[in-house]
Amino acid sequence: NAGVTQTPKFQVLKTGQSMTLQCAQDMNHEYMSWYRQDPGMGLRLIHYSVGAGITDQGEVPNGYNVSRSTTEDFPLRLLSAAPSQTSVYFCASGRTGGTEAFFGQGTRLTVV
């Protein structure tokens, strides 16, 4: 099992550009989520999904879109990047009703 795989690991965007952060898991987990972590802070929930076709907003959803067409993939889209979205982004997955969440290694995004 590869676990939770995030791509790319690093990305630099110009203000106004769009991009998609990829997240894939091979553990057949129903639950997937995206967090962002700003310097010196804990992680904050952006969006989450309890299964294919179902998504919902977390604590800081503005500026981000998600979709969940398959169990394995949960991409995060930035439609018009802003410097305030400079952060490290983590994807996580877990079994509904399960105990632990499994995290990817993160995508470090810089918006200039």
Added chain:
Amino acid sequence: DAKTTQPPSMDCAEGRAANLPCNHSTISGNEYVYWYRQIHSQGPQYIIHGLKNNETNEMASLIITEDRKSSTLILPHATLRDTAVYYCILIFQGAQKLVFGQGTRLTINP
């Protein structure tokens, strides 16, 4: 989810036990205490969780007070690789949404 309070930083000597406290005075009866750690900006890693009984696994022990208003994570023989930020999080059974505070930055000194 109820909030937790942790000291911002702690130091521990290598080979000694590291005891990380967490206060959660407003915990609900069906909220579990979870601990995660984050090593040098990697993705957080699950350590252990418990409801009311003390728990132990290959990584750590979790001691929860009888009134459940506080808990302590114990790393019995800390190594340099245990240097990380440790997060205490309250989660309802089966839930997956994690609310992270600022955690405790644990530094293990040689």
